[in-house]
Amino acid sequence: MAENRFVCLMLAPSVLFLGLLVAYPVCLLVFNSFYEVETITPHIREWVGLKNYADALTSKRIADSGWRTVQYSVFALFFEFVFGFCAALLFAAIADKSQWHRTIFALPLMVPPIVAGLLWRFLLVGQIGILNYGLTGAGLIDDPGDIKWLSDADLVIYSVAFADIWLTTSFVALVSYAGLTNIPKDLIEAARIDGANALNRFWHVTLPLMRPVIAVVLIVRGVDAAKTFDLIWIQTQGGPRNKSEVFSMNIYQRMVRFGDLGEASASAALFLIVMIVLAGIAYWKIWRPSHD
């Protein structure tokens, strides 16, 4: 039983810490969500039951920000995945000589999100954004003023995702590359001898073997994209006219700008539940990849 005591002693500090700084705040969050309470005066509160949840679920602005979170995540994830996976295939094709390529490609990985956001804002913004001059030079648009990336209400939620795509394609690429190098060479060779062409080899051998890696990448990046705050905040602060306000930003605004702790807590609790359920479903699928 000395063994059990040892286990408990070693676990205790981090259990206590996570209890105080993760579990307790989550309880506090749920508790607050049932009250009418303001951020600056949390001691004055009035029980309102599920009213905050009802308000959150019927608010147009919250629904819009939720929908935008989906648009942003799907858009970012799609391009990150396509670019990252293609890069991994390229690197795998030149194998040993890709060392330097991968080193440089990993650069954005360590750029702080707010720097990536600032950088892309600088590339896209109004008159001085160099991207539009590049597009004009390439003959893709007539005038640098033609596309207003960050002030066009219909475009902005996609424009702010460019920084995300730039920042995390490397993650997808490096993880996929590691996965690709783990595929046994003789499997692909066997398919070649059986007369499968490159496309068939990719489709019937490489892709199925990469399934677990692809799934992990999609989950990790999907969860991160849905949680995004800093990257968009630094580019637009949710503007113009809230057209780039995602869910986490909406919660922040209601707590800090409008000081409505109760309603912000209700949305934050909903957010938490949705994220854990989504991640749970996804993990379940990975843990049992044999069950198609």
Add this chain to the structure above:
Amino acid sequence: MTDVYQRDIGKVMINAFALLLVLSYALPYVYLLMTSLKPAADVQQIPPRFFPETISLENFNTVLGTATLPKAFLNSLVVAILTTVLSLVLAVPAAYVATQYRRPITVLFLLFALITRMVPAVSLGVPLFQLLKTLGLLDTTTGLVLAHTSTAVPLALLLMAAFFEGIPKELEDAARMDGCTRFQAFAKIILPVMKSGIAITALFSFITSWNEFLYALLLTSESAKTAPIVIAEYNSVYGLAWGPMTASAILYSLPVIIVTLVLQKQIIGGLTFGAVKG
């Protein structure tokens, strides 16, 4: 013959594509660096140029000449170091027993760490604000360290658990045979073997804290403000002061990038192996 010839062309094409891809990814950051080296007046020139016509440290002098940014860098550094130390102290022993003494409670504990990684920062930020306010820790280094550690510990736990998986249980048994207590075996035999794993975990904890923005925005206002908050404030305080903004962004991000390039092999290993093993 033609087959070999075609293969060569294919190889050249693939190399060219790979190079193009890599260069286009590096380009934005290089442009940021180039912009920071322009004289302030040239930063917002129309049309923009990629390279500076004259190289100038004006923007760097501007931001380093203020009292706010150097102080914010110091705050960031102190918070990141304390977060790293605290995260290691908490996570390393727990990850060790969680992998070497597997039982229902340790499995449950790791699962909890995994779920914690899914929690959106903003959901925790709201009640953390209230908790720190009650404790009188708003806008203090201690408060921010606690908040950052709550994000860093789950990550450190999962990383360290993956590293400890590779250690045979016999190592501890042998040490105990020689008369060590369990704790001595852990401290004197196991930890030294885990040096590189601990170093990688430390680096990740450091970067987690160094890059963190939302908690710093919510939980600090004046004296404990970190670098990203001050950089973000160039947005509103100076209007569109792109010159100082690019200079401070470079100062803030370049050290991390250099460390990464130096240690890139280990870091990329740490980043990817959890995912691939999954």
